[in-house]
Amino acid sequence: MSxxxxxxxxxxxxxxxxxxxPVLWDVDVQVPSGKLIAIVGPNxxxxxxxxxxxxxxxxLASGRIxxxxxxxRDARALVGYVPQRESVDWDFPIDAMGVVTMGTYxxxxxxxxxxAMQRARAMDALKQVGMHxxxxxxxxxxxxxxxxxxxxxxxxxxxxxxxLMDEPFAGVDAATERAILDVLxxxxxxxxxxxxxxxxxxxxxxxFDHVVMLNMRLVAAGPTAEAxxxxxxxxxxxxxxxxxxxxxxxxxxxxx
Amino acid sequence: xxxAKSLLSRLLTFSDFNTNVVLLGSVLLGMACGLVxxxxxxRGRSLMADALAHAALPGVCIAFLLTGxxxxxxxxxxxxxxxxxxxxxxxxxxxxxxxxEDAAIALVLSSTFGLGVALLSVVQRTPNAAHxxxxxxxxxxxxxxxxxxxQLIAAVAAIIVVTCAIFYRQFKVLCFDRDFAxxxxxxxxxxxxxxxxxxxxxxxxxxxxxxxxxVVALLTIPAVAARCWSDRLGVMAIIAAGIGAxxxxxxxxxxxxxxxxxxxxxxxxxxxxxxxxxxLAAPRRGVIARWIRERRLRRKIALQNVLRAVYEVQxxxxxxxxxxxxxxxxxxxxxxxxxxxxxxxxxxSGEIVREDDRVDLTSAGREHAMQIVRxxxxxxxxxxxxxxxxxxHVDRDADTIEHVLPAEILQQxxxxxxxxxxxxxxxxxxxxxxxxxxxxxxxxx
Numbered sequence: 259m260s261x262x263x264x265x266x267x268x269x270x271x272x273x274x275x276x277x278x279x280p281v282l283w284d285v286d287v288q289v290p291s292g293k294l295i296a297i298v299g300p301n302x303x304x305x306x307x308x309x310x311x312x313x314x315x316x317x318l319a320s321g322r323i324x325x326x327x328x329x330x331r332d333a334r335a336l337v338g339y340v341p342q343r344e345s346v347d348w349d350f351p352i353d354a355m356g357v358v359t360m361g362t363y364x365x366x367x368x369x370x371x372x373x374a375m376q377r378a379r380a381m382d383a384l385k386q387v388g389m390h391x392x393x394x395x396x397x398x399x400x401x402x403x404x405x406x407x408x409x410x411x412x413x414x415x416x417x418x419x420x421x422l423m424d425e426p427f428a429g430v431d432a433a434t435e436r437a438i439l440d441v442l443x444x445x446x447x448x449x450x451x452x453x454x455x456x457x458x459x460x461x462x463x464x465x466f467d468h469v470v471m472l473n474m475r476l477v478a479a480g481p482t483a484e485a486x487x488x489x490x491x492x493x494x495x496x497x498x499x500x501x502x503x504x505x506x507x508x509x510x511x512x513x514x
Numbered sequence: 515x516x517x518a519k520s521l522l523s524r525l526l527t528f529s530d531f532n533t534n535v536v537l538l539g540s541v542l543l544g545m546a547c548g549l550v551x552x553x554x555x556x557r558g559r560s561l562m563a564d565a566l567a568h569a570a571l572p573g574v575c576i577a578f579l580l581t582g583x584x585x586x587x588x589x590x591x592x593x594x595x596x597x598x599x600x601x602x603x604x605x606x607x608x609x610x611x612x613x614x615e616d617a618a619i620a621l622v623l624s625s626t627f628g629l630g631v632a633l634l635s636v637v638q639r640t641p642n643a644a645h646x647x648x649x650x651x652x653x654x655x656x657x658x659x660x661x662x663x664x665q666l667i668a669a670v671a672a673i674i675v676v677t678c679a680i681f682y683r684q685f686k687v688l689c690f691d692r693d694f695a696x697x698x699x700x701x702x703x704x705x706x707x708x709x710x711x712x713x714x715x716x717x718x719x720x721x722x723x724x725x726x727x728x729v730v731a732l733l734t735i736p737a738v739a740a741r742c743w744s745d746r747l748g749v750m751a752i753i754a755a756g757i758g759a760x761x762x763x764x765x766x767x768x769x770x771x772x773x774x775x776x777x778x779x780x781x782x783x784x785x786x787x788x789x790x791x792x793x794l795a796a797p798r799r800g801v802i803a804r805w806i807r808e809r810r811l812r813r814k815i816a817l818q819n820v821l822r823a824v825y826e827v828q829x830x831x832x833x834x835x836x837x838x839x840x841x842x843x844x845x846x847x848x849x850x851x852x853x854x855x856x857x858x859x860x861x862x863s864g865e866i867v868r869e870d871d872r873v874d875l876t877s878a879g880r881e882h883a884m885q886i887v888r889x890x891x892x893x894x895x896x897x898x899x900x901x902x903x904x905x906x907h908v909d910r911d912a913d914t915i916e917h918v919l920p921a922e923i924l925q926q927x928x929x930x931x932x933x934x935x936x937x938x939x940x941x942x943x944x945x946x947x948x949x950x951x952x953x954x955x956x957x958x959x
Contacts, residue, residue, distance in 0.1 A: 315696055315697060334697075350689070352686070356747075360691070361698075364699050422697075
């Protein structure tokens with residue numbers, strides 16, 4: 259898929275509210291394409307919400323999101339998604355191959371059946387994450403790290419240009435973390451953009467080119483070397499944003 | 515007995531038209547509910563279907579009050595309208611307030627049912643004699659099915675089968691991971707609506723036969739039972755449809771024979787029996803299969819422990835050769851009879867020979883024992899060198915792991931120890947801790 263612009267995603271003045279209580283305020287951020295980007299911030303900072311807003315999964319209270327210069331609804335085919343592992347029922351009656359094949363559904367349209375081409379693409383994706391031997395395994399019988407890799411393979415099968423990942427490294431063993439990182443770097447080298455919510459601050463400079471620091475509002479964004487500074491970390495994590503939180507609570511109460 | 519026999523002969527010969535009509539209707543109904551139920555169960559919407567069925571009762575009563583006849587069409591239209599209203603009410607409550615979904619469902623389910631029961635008593639006080647049998651909507655009356663009802667059921671069943679076949683892929687991804695489906699551009703709200711629509715028509719045509727209290731049983735039990743038998747969604751859906759059809763057939767046959775038993779109740783009980791059988795007897799997920807697997811593993815572990823014990827006693831002696839059973843006994847907290855039977859089993863498998871109170875490993879037994887001891891000690895070594903666990907603590911940790919460590923992890927273990935130059939050259943490495951003399955050991959395990 260040809261990508262015209264070097265801005266992968268442009269978030270303009272984004273505000274998101276749950277039950278009228280704002281969880282993200284006036285976020286303005288531009289993310290460059292072809293990079294690995296981390297979203298970091300404390301619990302409740304709105305990291306997953308930002309990701310979901312970018313995917314159009316939550317209604318926006320205000321603001322605008324452009325992906326490669328297009329409206330989200332025209333850019334769906336350019337976006338791949340790796341949700342949090344805990345967000346699905348792993349006892350679902352399906353094998354690893356079945357999950358990965360889901361990545362090919364969107365381009366398949368409504369009525370066409372899954373054919374050899376889709377299966378081949380799913381198998382390629384499984385190979386890429388080193389899970390092809392487990393293709394026929396029921397997903398509940400996979401370890402946590404293997405499940406995470408299956409999710410990653412499903413996104414690869416989407417063949418997107420921009421990937422949004424919600425904590426792809428959460429709860430995986432060291433070997434899997436290494437393997438996932440390798441896949442992410444391969445993706446970047448192939449010109450893909452990966453935005454990942456990330457919890458382990460220690461590995462941010464080593465893993466990611468860019469960082470978006472979030473705590474209900476945007477604290478800082480930019481190349482890791484410039485933005486990932488002690489001052490910005492202090493602003494992101496230190497000192498709860500009492501005033502902003504109280505204001506959010508007041509807005510919620512006023513509405514109910 | 516006579517009744518059962520005549521029913522059977524009637525069923526087998528298809529001689530009784532009415533029975534066949536009822537039977538066909540119940541089978542189609544069970545099949546359709548089983549199929550739709552597969553998706554509602556996986557989507558976590560079973561209780562919503564229950565709310566829908568209960569909300570239908572006031573619709574039935576109001577339709578009767580308006581038309582004054584028991585004509586099925588208007589009654590079902592009323593049921594459908596109120597069922598949909600019930601679902602919308604649940605969704606509305608959840609969206610506009612902080613009431614949780616289960617509470618919202620309970621609220622709508624009970625209050626609409628209350629309204630329905632109240633309206634039913636109003637209906638029964640009307641002079642119109644046609645209301646007789648309206649309460650059949652609560653518990654179901656399959657026997658009153660006529661050809662036209664079965665035609666309706668067949669049409670609905672056909673719609674359901676065709677829709678599920680066309681949208682199989684979409685329903686699958688919707689049920690597994692709605693957010694992902696949404697992000698990929700699938701119209702998830704529309705799909706949810708479609709699935710709920712199938713539940714609606716399915717529930718409504720099932721109402722007269724199985725009754726609103728028990729419709730949820732046909733939508734849930736076959737699917738849950740089918741899940742025991744297969745790890746593949748397609749197979750599960752077909753099995754669920756089959757269990758539903760079977761429950762419909764058997765339940766109807768039994769209730770037609772025992773006039774006092776309501777069809778809905780019997781169908782539900784048959785489905786529940788199918789569930790219990792599935793839960794117990796399913797090949798991989800079944801309770802019995804699991805129990806057998808566990809027992810097999812326990813037996814394997816016990817046997818391996820005996821082999822290792824004999825090996826280690828031999829190791830302490832300067833020479834190989836027969837060792838005293840009482841020395842083996844002291845290696846572990848065995849009861850005498852237990853050890854005797856384990857030794858007898860090892861004898862049968864040709865790994866141990868026993869003469870009176872002395873036992874020895876056969877060559878096969880020795881090889882097996884060396885493997886076990888090796889795994890045990892390599893793991894101990896790994897724990898001591900890499901996990902910094904004190905050497906006198908590692909025995910019990912290794913004891914549980916040695917029997918289940920897969921070959922590929924063992925290889926990794928060897929590679930890791932080799933890298934550090936700690937992989938022992940001998941086939942069976944020396945123990946990293948003192949192998950307790952027989953008199954002191956036997957407390958662990």
